[in-house]
Amino acid sequence: MSEPLAPRQGxxxxxxxxxxxxxxxxxxxxxxxxxxxxxxxxxAMLAFLIGGLLVLVTGHNPIQAxxxxxxxxxxxxxxxxxxxxxxNTAAYNFSQTLLQTTPLxxxxxxxxxAFRCGMFNIGGNGQYLVGLYVANWIGISFVxxxxxxxxxxxxxxxxxxxxxxxxxxxxxxxxxxxxxVITTIMLNWIAYWIGNYIFQQGGPLQGVANKPxxxxxxxxxxxxxxxxxxxxxxxxxxxxxxxxIAIGALVVFWLILNRTTLGYEVRAVGYNPDAAAYGGIKVRxxxxxxxxxxxxxxxxxxxxxxxGYLYHFGTTDVQAASIGFLGIAVALLGRNTAxxxxxxxxxxxxxxxxxxxxxxxxxxxxxxxxxxxxxxxGLVVLFVGADVLILAVWGSRRRLKRKRPTAGPAPEPEAASx
Amino acid sequence: xxxxxxxxMRGVTKRFPGVVANDHVDLDxxxxxxxxLLGENGAGKSTLMNILYGLYRPDEGEIHxxxxxxLFSSAKDAIDRGIGMVHQHFMLIPVMTVxxxxxxxxxxxxxxxxxxxxxxxxxxxxxxxxxxLAVDPTAKVEGISVGQQQRVEIVKALYRExxxxxxxxxxxxxxxxxxxxxxxxxxxxxxxxxxxxxxxHKLNEVLEIADRITVLRRGKKIxxxxxxxxxxxxxxxxxxxxxxxxxxxxxxxETGDLLLEVxxxxxxxxxxxxxVRDVSLQVRAGEIVGIAGVEGNGQSELIEAITGLRHAxxxxxxxxxxxxxxxxxxxxxxxxxxxxxxxxxxRGLVLEFSIAENIALHDYNNPPxxxxxxxxxxxxxxxxxxxxxxxxxxxxxxxxxxxxxSGGNQQKVVAAREVARDPKVLIxxxxxxxxxxxxIEYLHRRxxxxxxxxxxxxxxxxxxxxxxxxxxRILVMYExxxxxxxxxxxxxxxxxxEMLGARRQExxxx
Numbered sequence: 001m002s003e004p005l006a007p008r009q010g011x012x013x014x015x016x017x018x019x020x021x022x023x024x025x026x027x028x029x030x031x032x033x034x035x036x037x038x039x040x041x042x043x044a045m046l047a048f049l050i051g052g053l054l055v056l057v058t059g060h061n062p063i064q065a066x067x068x069x070x071x072x073x074x075x076x077x078x079x080x081x082x083x084x085x086x087x088n089t090a091a092y093n094f095s096q097t098l099l100q101t102t103p104l105x106x107x108x109x110x111x112x113x114a115f116r117c118g119m120f121n122i123g124g125n126g127q128y129l130v131g132l133y134v135a136n137w138i139g140i141s142f143v144x145x146x147x148x149x150x151x152x153x154x155x156x157x158x159x160x161x162x163x164x165x166x167x168x169x170x171x172x173x174x175x176x177x178x179x180x181v182i183t184t185i186m187l188n189w190i191a192y193w194i195g196n197y198i199f200q201q202g203g204p205l206q207g208v209a210n211k212p213x214x215x216x217x218x219x220x221x222x223x224x225x226x227x228x229x230x231x232x233x234x235x236x237x238x239x240x241x242x243x244x245i246a247i248g249a250l251v252v253f254w255l256i257l258n259r260t261t262l263g264y265e266v267r268a269v270g271y272n273p274d275a276a277a278y279g280g281i282k283v284r285x286x287x288x289x290x291x292x293x294x295x296x297x298x299x300x301x302x303x304x305x306x307x308g309y310l311y312h313f314g315t316t317d318v319q320a321a322s323i324g325f326l327g328i329a330v331a332l333l334g335r336n337t338a339x340x341x342x343x344x345x346x347x348x349x350x351x352x353x354x355x356x357x358x359x360x361x362x363x364x365x366x367x368x369x370x371x372x373x374x375x376x377x378g379l380v381v382l383f384v385g386a387d388v389l390i391l392a393v394w395g396s397r398r399r400l401k402r403k404r405p406t407a408g409p410a411p412e413p414e415a416a417s418x
Numbered sequence: 419x420x421x422x423x424x425x426x427m428r429g430v431t432k433r434f435p436g437v438v439a440n441d442h443v444d445l446d447x448x449x450x451x452x453x454x455l456l457g458e459n460g461a462g463k464s465t466l467m468n469i470l471y472g473l474y475r476p477d478e479g480e481i482h483x484x485x486x487x488x489l490f491s492s493a494k495d496a497i498d499r500g501i502g503m504v505h506q507h508f509m510l511i512p513v514m515t516v517x518x519x520x521x522x523x524x525x526x527x528x529x530x531x532x533x534x535x536x537x538x539x540x541x542x543x544x545x546x547x548x549x550x551l552a553v554d555p556t557a558k559v560e561g562i563s564v565g566q567q568q569r570v571e572i573v574k575a576l577y578r579e580x581x582x583x584x585x586x587x588x589x590x591x592x593x594x595x596x597x598x599x600x601x602x603x604x605x606x607x608x609x610x611x612x613x614x615x616x617x618x619h620k621l622n623e624v625l626e627i628a629d630r631i632t633v634l635r636r637g638k639k640i641x642x643x644x645x646x647x648x649x650x651x652x653x654x655x656x657x658x659x660x661x662x663x664x665x666x667x668x669x670x671x672e673t674g675d676l677l678l679e680v681x682x683x684x685x686x687x688x689x690x691x692x693x694v695r696d697v698s699l700q701v702r703a704g705e706i707v708g709i710a711g712v713e714g715n716g717q718s719e720l721i722e723a724i725t726g727l728r729h730a731x732x733x734x735x736x737x738x739x740x741x742x743x744x745x746x747x748x749x750x751x752x753x754x755x756x757x758x759x760x761x762x763x764x765r766g767l768v769l770e771f772s773i774a775e776n777i778a779l780h781d782y783n784n785p786p787x788x789x790x791x792x793x794x795x796x797x798x799x800x801x802x803x804x805x806x807x808x809x810x811x812x813x814x815x816x817x818x819x820x821x822x823x824s825g826g827n828q829q830k831v832v833a834a835r836e837v838a839r840d841p842k843v844l845i846x847x848x849x850x851x852x853x854x855x856x857x858i859e860y861l862h863r864r865x866x867x868x869x870x871x872x873x874x875x876x877x878x879x880x881x882x883x884x885x886x887x888x889x890x891r892i893l894v895m896y897e898x899x900x901x902x903x904x905x906x907x908x909x910x911x912x913x914x915x916e917m918l919g920a921r922r923q924e925x926x927x928x
Contacts, residue, residue, distance in 0.1 A: 258795070261788045268779070271770040278727060278757070278765045279779035280748035 040333050040340065044347065047379035051372055058368055069372075073097045073354030086232040093357065095231045095239040099309060101349030103128070105246040106301035107327025108345050109253050110166075110294045112336040114180070116257060117290035118270035119173070123184025125324025126191035127165045127295040131158035131302025132321075133191075133198060136313055137205060139221025139306065150224040155245070155303045162299015163292040165191065170291025174284035180291065188324075195318030207312065217314030227308045234309075242304030247342075249297060254338040256293070266290050298324055322374075326352075329377045351376060422449045423485075424613050425470075425582055430479035432465055439465040441637045442479070447582065452604060452614045454628035456621075458657055458854035460824055462637040463617050467584050470615075471503045472496035502575025503584040506591070508567050512560035516553055517542045520574045545576050549606045565596035572603065576612075583607065584615045589623055590852060594882060594914070595712070601627050619657070619854050621650040622883075633657055658856050668866045671890045674703035675738070677874035678724075678755070678843040683733030685716070685723040693719035695898040697733075701843065701874040706865065708877045708889025709900075712917050716898035717878045718760060721847050724876075725757045726750035738842055751780050756841030758832050760848040760878070762825075766832040769821030773811065774802035776820045777835045801838075809834040810860070826857025833861060837868060844868060847878045862888060882910055882917075 052062030070076065074093025077083075086092040107124045114121035121127075135158040142150055169183040198205040200216045207219030232238030257263035268276040269286045277283050301323065306313065330348055334340030351373045425447040432440040440462045447453050457463045468474045470481065472490030481488050483499055490496045493503075510519050517538045526537040542555040551569045559567060568588060575583055585604075589597040604614060604627055618624050624631055631648060633640040633656040640656045654662040678701040685694035694716045701707045711717055722728035724735055726745040735742045737753045750757075759765040767776050778787050778798045786797050802816035811830045813823045820828060829849065836844060846865060850858040865888060869875050879885050885892055886906065894902040894916040902916040 259793050261783050261791050261793050264775070264778075264782045264788075264793055268768050268771070272764070272768045274765045275768045275779070277747060278725075278759060279782075280751050282748075 040335060040344070043333060043380055043383040046383055047376045050379055051376050054375070055368065055372075065372075069351065069354035071354075072357045073350035075350065075354075084231065086236070086238070092232065093353065096237065096357070097346070097350045097353045098231075098243055099237060099239050099349075100352045101345050102240075102243045102246045102308070103301035103305050103323045104326060104330050104345035104349050104352075105342060106249055106297045106304070107324050108330030108334060108341040109249055109327075109338075110162075110296075110298035110301070110324075111327045111331035112334065112341050113253065113257075113266075113297060114166075114290060114294040115331060115336045116270045117266045117286060117294075118273065119170075119180045119287065119291065119294075121166060121169070121184055121291065121294050122181055122328065123166060123169060123187050123295070123324070124298045124327040125321060126184065126188035127162035127298035128302040128305075128324040128327075129191040129195055129318065129321060130165045131162040131299030132306045132310075132313060133195060133205070133302075134158050134161040134299075135225075135303035135306035136218050136221060139225035139311075140205070140219045143222045143224065145224055147224045150222070151227060151307060154221070154225050154307050155300065158303025158306070159296040159300040162302065163296040165299065166295020167288060167292035170288040173291070174287045192318060195313075196315050199313060199315045199318065215314070216316075218312045220311045221307060225307050226311065227304065229309075237309045240304070240308035242308040245300070245304060249300065250338045250342050253297075253341075257338075262289070298327065301327075326377060329380045333380050348373070348377065423447070424449050424483070426482040427466070427470065428480045428482070430466065430469060430476045430481070432462075432469060432474060433477050438637050440469070440476070443634065443637070443639045445632055445639070445642075447613050447615060448629075449613055450608055450611050451629045452608055452616055452627055454616045454618055454624040454631045455634065456618060456624050456631055456653060456657060457634035458619055458856065459826065459852075460636075461634040461657070463634055464586065465637075466634070467503065467586060467615065467617060470496065471501060471584060497578050497580070500579060500581045501584070502572075502578060502580030502582070504568065504571040504575060504586060504588060506587050508571050510559045510567055510570060512558070514559060515555065516557050516559060516562070516570050516573075517555035519559055519570060520555075520577050522574075524578060541577065542573060545573050549576070549603060549610060551603055563596075564591050565599065568592070568596075568600065569603070572607075576607075581611065582613045582615070584617070586617045587619070588616070589618070589620065595918070597623070621653050621855075624653065625650065635659055654855055657854075662855055662859055666862045666866060666887045668888075669870070671705040671869065673705045673890075674872060676700055677703050677738050678876065679734075679736040680720075680724060681734040681736065683720070683723060683735070684731040685719045685728060686731055687719055692731075693898050694723065694730075697895075697898070697900055699876075699893060699900060701876050703842075703872045703874050704869055705890040706869050706875040706877055706888050708879065708885035708892045709895055710879070710882055710885045710892055710913055710917060711895035713880050715895045715917075717847075717895055719898075720895070721757070721760070721845055721876075721878060724750070725755060725845060751839070754840075754842035756836035756839055756844045758829075758836055758844070758846045758849050760851065762828050762832050767820040767828055769819065771820055772802075772817045773806065773814065773820060773823070773831055774798040774816040776831055777802045777805055777838070779835060780839060805834040805838055809864075826853045826860075829853060829857065829861060833864060837864075841873065843874045843876065845876045845878070848880060849877070850879075850881070850884060882913060886910065886913075 048066070052066065055062040055065045071090070072093060074090050074095070074097050077088070077090035077094040084091055086095060107128055110124045110127065111121050135154045138154040138157045142153065145153070165187055166184070169180045169187060172178040172183050173180050197203055199218050200206065201214055202211070203216070205218045207215070207217055209219065210217050226234065227240040227242050229238035229240050257267060265276065265281045265286050268279060268281055269283050269290070273283050305323070326348055330341055330344045333347070334342070334344035355373045423446050427443065427445040429442045429444065430440050431438070431442055443462070443466055445466070455463045455466070465474065469476050472493045472495050475489075475491070488499060490499070511522070517535065520542050521538040526534040526541065528534040539555040542553070545551070546553050546569075551573055553562075553566055553569050553573060559570065568591070572583070588600055592600060604616070607614060616624070616628060625645060625648060628645055630642055630644050631653065632642040633653060635657060680697060680699045683694055683697045684692065687693040697720060699707065709717055719728060723730040726747040726749055730745070735745055737755060740753070742749060742753055763769060768779070774795070775798060778801070781787050782793065786794065787801070788794060799816040805811070806816065809830045811823075811827050811834065813827045820831065823831065833849070849861050849865065853861070865875060865877070877885065877888055889906060892904040892906065892908060892913065893900050894904070894913055896917060896919045901919070902913070904913065
């Protein structure tokens with residue numbers, strides 16, 4: 001804060017007292033770092049607490065419910081990780097948690113990347129869906145292709161589809177100033193209705209075998225397009241190598257942002273577009289490019305899900321899909337960093353699988369079970385939006401602590417006046 | 419003397435983690451006195467006043483108001499006891515009228531719940547005529563000037579029956595004319611018995627307005643002195659802790675080639691209205707050309723057009739003899755135009771970026787900072803380390819965030835970045851706005867050094883003093899036109915008249 005002004009030559013006596021400036025700076029950074037870890041942890045804890053209260057209100061034991069979720073998510077497998085046989089329930093559950101984590105990492109990264117460029121990409125779900133459609137189409141076509149090229153084509157096609165889908169929003173923002181929140185929401189709906197159209201009875205992607213049966217579901221992708229499964233059985237939703245692609249995407253995300261000029265531009269525009277423009281950075285180009293990269297992550301999520309374990313998709317699946325929306329909570333909780341997104345995706349992946357497969361009607365109201373994840377997701381988004389509040393709660397707690405010992409000798413303040 | 423003391427702060431100490439913002443500070447304020455609180459940015463002036471205004475609690479020390487000990491737990495307590503504060507950044511609601519803003523939270527009511535707007539307007543009018551504060555109670559705040567908004571804030575405090583008024587750097591946002599008007603208001607308040615604490619880091623205005631002056635340095639009170647016998651040099655020494663050079667020391671310019679030429683430039687503002695009208699100017703190597711003018715007369719648009727940040731309607735920009743075709747920010751940087759922007763926080767720096775990243779803002783895309791799109795953070799840091807030393811940037815290292823630096827050091831980062839690119843032309847827009855004496859001294863000296871290096875420097879400043887002391891040639895802008903050109907020997911009065919448009923007819927006809 002104080003500005004040292006002693007001349008540089010010679011150690012002036014004031015020089016000794018010059019620790020404050022550096023301390024302030026380092027403290028500022030430390031506070032940021034602390035806030036960076038503290039806020040998400042407190043946010044998640046608060047969300048779980050409120051979720052637990054709800055379980056309590058419905059007359060069940062929240063601790064038991066959460067323990068069931070932990071077991072349902074297969075986290076107890078970590079105690080004896082050598083047993084990777086999926087016949088073991090814990091190991092199987094854990095593999096399923098990772099299967100859910102995979103697309104969440106990518107849709108989380110999609111939201112996070114746009115955020116880093118100062119944009120709120122609500123369209124992760126639409127981008128995820130178009131990625132899924134394109135992967136499905138590529139998977140059922142090109143049946144004579146060799147496996148590696150077929151998979152590569154499917155994945156790249158899905159990512160490209162997502163990039164174009166989000167790129168439209170970026171383009172509209174750059175050229176007409178249309179707000180990306182509005183345009184991505186609208187693009188979600190377009191993707192949604194395209195899905196309803198292509199898989200419906202008589203739709204272009206409806207499975208040939210499903211047509212006479214009047215089932216609005218696509219055909220299965222060819223064997224050559226299916227991602228290799230490395231844990232479990234492909235017929236029983238085993239964990240596919242897309243998981244490693246998602247982990248790789250976390251690294252790529254970090255590298256792009258911190259080790260490339262593209263990432264430098266993205267961050268500069270995200271923090272301060274005026275300063276970026278002054279620095280010679282083309283702000284509009286960056287909006288389009290960042291949106292496209294963001295959409296590529298979400299499209300990739302759709303592609304991996306399709307080629308990894310879904311293999312086919314139907315109109316009801318389109319209507320139920322919410323992985324893209326969950327990505328918003330993942331990015332917010334993960335503070336838009338690679339590591340944060342990875343951890344938050346794992347948390348939500350576990351919740352998603354744990355609540356649907358771990359809870360028994362004895363421990364929780366069955367009507368509540370499936371909605372607990374969504375509720376916690378909603379609470380997280382709510383609290384992250386209000387992280388100032390969380391910090392204030394934390395701050396007042398500390399202030400209370402400090403006040404207590406000094407309360408004794410403090411003079412009565414208002415006594416003399418009024 | 420005891421009887422007339424309205425406020426006494428004794429041994430006030432406030433510690434923030436790692437810093438003692440106020441270290442046993444004493445301050446007493448007499449009835450009807452203008453008491454200046456002088457100190458550099460970060461000396462603890464604002465902290466002390468925030469304690470007085472109830473926004474912070476002191477860790478130690480006592481406040482006595484009219485002989486009684488008080489402890490405020492909020493600004494409301496302070497307001498209730500007759501303390502008013504006008505902050506640097508006004509706290510007004512733009513869409514509401516002046517009267518509505520003033521009576522906010524203490525509205526006169528009809529039938530218990532309805533706002534008695536008529537009465538509010540009348541009361542505001544009463545106060546403003548009493549102290550000569552010309553404000554229209556029915557005007558909307560968004561439609562009035564900054565100087566008028568400040569008056570609204572003052573009336574707001576008086577409406578709440580403040581008899582102690584704290585003005586936090588009140589002239590920082592004002593034009594010289596408005597500052598003159600403010601001083602007249604302060605005098606009339608003083609005659610009416612209001613005691614005023616006037617926070618400032620400008621020596622000349624403190625000597626003009628204050629009865630007594632208290633100097634703070636690094637959280638400690640250095641001394642309280644009466645205005646009689648105080649000098650700018652003496653106060654500056656107390657503020658900074660060493661001798662300060664107040665006059666800029668410079669040799670006559672040795673001008674060389676014509677490096678920047680602007681020909682018949684027309685530029686529109688955001689609303690599409692002409693802001694720069696047919697401006698032509700020339701800056702040679704080795705000279706500083708200063709542009710004086712009241713804020714909002716096209717200076718900002720002119721700079722933005724020259725630096726490629728704003729599209730010009732017509733006209734040419736010539737750098738070192740070559741017409742720049744289709745200027746944009748990147749191209750102007752590449753042809754050698756450096757730019758210290760007028761708002762370092764909005765434009766000059768990315769506050770969330772480290773010093774190293776900020777210094778790379780123009781060069782991140784060139785070797786050695788990066789190659790083929792791959793960035794080398796270590797090289798950014800290496801480069802920053804050298805410049806931090808050369809420009810004496812204090813308060814952190816290469817990885818310290820820009821936002822964690824003081825204003826003076828932020829400006830040094832901007833200056834370091836621009837100068838390090840070895841530009842032919844350097845555009846310095848309000849390079850010392852909001853900075854303290856030490857930083858101003860440094861930047862002025864540096865600009866003169868860069869001039870002597872053979873750069874062409876275009877200086878734009880709202881501070882007439884700054885233009886007069888630095889520039890080798892002075893242009894005056896009024897309503898988008900250059901209305902006068904002068905040698906440095908010109909008087910302030912002469913330029914002042916042109917700045918207000920008094921001689922427009924003759925000059926624009928010429």
